[in-house]
Amino acid sequence: MVMAAALVSCTQASSGGGPGADVPNAAADPAAADAAQSAGNADADTVENADRAEREAGETEPTAAASPGPALVRDAFATLQATLNETCTPGAGDCAYFLGRVTRELTELDESMRADAKGPGHFKKPLADMKVLFDKLGDDRSEAHLEKHFSAIVGTRDGINTWMQDHPDDYR
Incomplete structure (x- = not known):
């Protein structure tokens, strides 16, 4: 500044436009x-x-480059845990939001585990479980397709929750 x-x-000084310089009248x-x-x-x-x-x-x-750090895994796991008491009934028309949310939370957890400083090797089991699920789901995120894989989605969520409970240093 x-x-x-x-x-x-x-x-301004070198061009004669500094303080005290004669500036032409704009109106004139x-x-x-x-x-x-x-x-x-x-x-x-x-x-x-x-x-x-x-x-x-x-x-x-x-500016310091943002590093993923453990906070990303912790935050992603916390949002996944928030779905633990939720469910839906496949075929009843109430699953679009729930299954979409769980799938999105699993995707974010996958990304954060891969970016974590401990490396993907530390998260080998949950990453493998999510890969199996994502391979089943492919790119189709329609309600009918997600309902078809309801058990796999919820089972993956629950399995990762169990794994993470055995690894509290990864989310606390």
């Missing part, structure tokens, strides 16, 4: 007012270009 102010100050000369406005835009462009060059040169503080 200081650099931008200094750049504008130097530009519209062409002069347009020229002054254009010069101001050029100064703003110069400052923006300098800021961009500084960022690209790496002179500004780098």
